[in-house]
Amino acid sequence: MKIGELDLGEKPLLLAPMEDVTDPSFRVFCKEQGADMMYTEFVSAEALVRNVNRSLRKLELVEEERPVGIQIYGKDVDKMVVAAQMAAEAKPELIDLNFGCPVKKIAGKGSGSGLLLDIPKMLAITKAVVKAVDVPVTAKTRLGWDSDSLVIESVAEQLQDVGVQALCIHGRTREQMYNGEADWTLIGKVKANPRMKIPIIGNGDVDSPQRAKMFIDKYGVDALMIGRASIGKPWIFREIKHFLQTGVLLPPLTIKEQADLMDDIVKKSCAMIGERRGILHARRHLAIPFRSLPDIRPLRIQLLREKSVSGISNVLKEIGEKYASYPMSELE
Template structure:
């Protein structure tokens, strides 16, 4: 599959952009487990143009995690164009525009999926960004604003006409948020539209290797994007790839392997953010990583209260020692 000049394998697996999740350390883990293309956390165009340090930090890309796309969101056309130029200077493989985030503080201000209520502005913004940068520009969006406005089939053609190089579709409306089941039928309709020639990437409810293969075959999409199912379970990319290639299910990792994995993520986060911020940034991952282990509550609380790298590593070593004998991780 190609996105502009970026060449990926057939049926690549993409890590979805997720706020407070897809930082460089987590992306590196997902890369290690077989993700083919990663995206940054959501980057606010307004904050980037104003040189807000915490937003600029989100542009960090390590060479070993490439290829990576920087995802931008905003409601102002000129700010988005300027942010795209700034993002391009940081050397990603592509620029992605967020027209899908359903969170109220973003969507209700007209950004993210809020742009689904102003299609002329969405198309103007996309066209101007495509014209402003040399990198491939892609879009991620939803089926529509609500059940009565599922406009994605027509919208996909309109977005393609602006010059984007790929389109990711999450199989829910904005009104659904993340509830109910993702509806892939319209994603398949977009992909099978003879007028569509850019790659179509499917996203939503890819919770197992079996479902990933089923959706890939049934709807014919060019790639699969995995988001929330990867939180606390980055090895899902390895599971899905193995199943797509062999039709066989991999055993989940044993505890020592996973402790090593999360320890590496912690160290990379501290290298990136410093000890205090790195640990705070890791707590979401630590909270779900070992979900399902028997009699784990007290040790989990201790780990989440740890204030230094040594204390967190001591907790991880205790987990490894306590659950070393043939224990594997369950799905979060």
């Protein structure tokens, strides 16, 4: 799959942009685990224009994570243009426009998926940003605002017409948020539309190698974007890639292997953004992989309360040793 001159290979796997998740350390880790394209946390155009430090930090990229896209959101055409130009100065491989975020503080104010209620403004923003920067511009959106306004088929054509070079579609409406199962039917219709010439990336419920293969085979998408399923389990990229290439499932990681990988995530995070911030970022990942283990609660609480890298490493080592012989089939 190619986006402009960027060649991501056959059926690539993309790490979705997620607030407070896809910081540089996690992006690097996912790259090591097989992700083909990284995305930053989504960045507010308004905050960039006002030079808010927290948002400016989101533009910081590292060579080890490339290729990477910077995703921006906003509802004002001029501010989105300035923000895109600022993002382009960080030299990402592409700039992605967020027309899909469903959270109230963004969509409710007319940004993100809120622009599904104002398609002319969505297109005006896209056209202006495409004209303003020299890197490829892509977009991510949803099926529509609600079940009564499933506009994605026409919106996809219009976004292509104003210059986006790839489109990612999340198979839910804004009204659904992240509830229920994603509906890939309309994603498949967009991909099958003979007018569509740009890559179509499918997103939503890509949470296992088997489902990933089914989505590709049934709906013909050019790539898959993986979001929430990577939290606490970034090795999902390696598992899916191996299955797509060989048709064989990798054996599940042992608890010790998972603990060792979690330890690596914590250390990478702290090395890049400092111990305090790094641990805060890593906690959302630490909370996931061991939650189904029997009698894990005391160790899990300790793990999430530790405030030092060495303390977390010690707890992870204890978890790995205690459950070294635990049958992985019990977790499936």
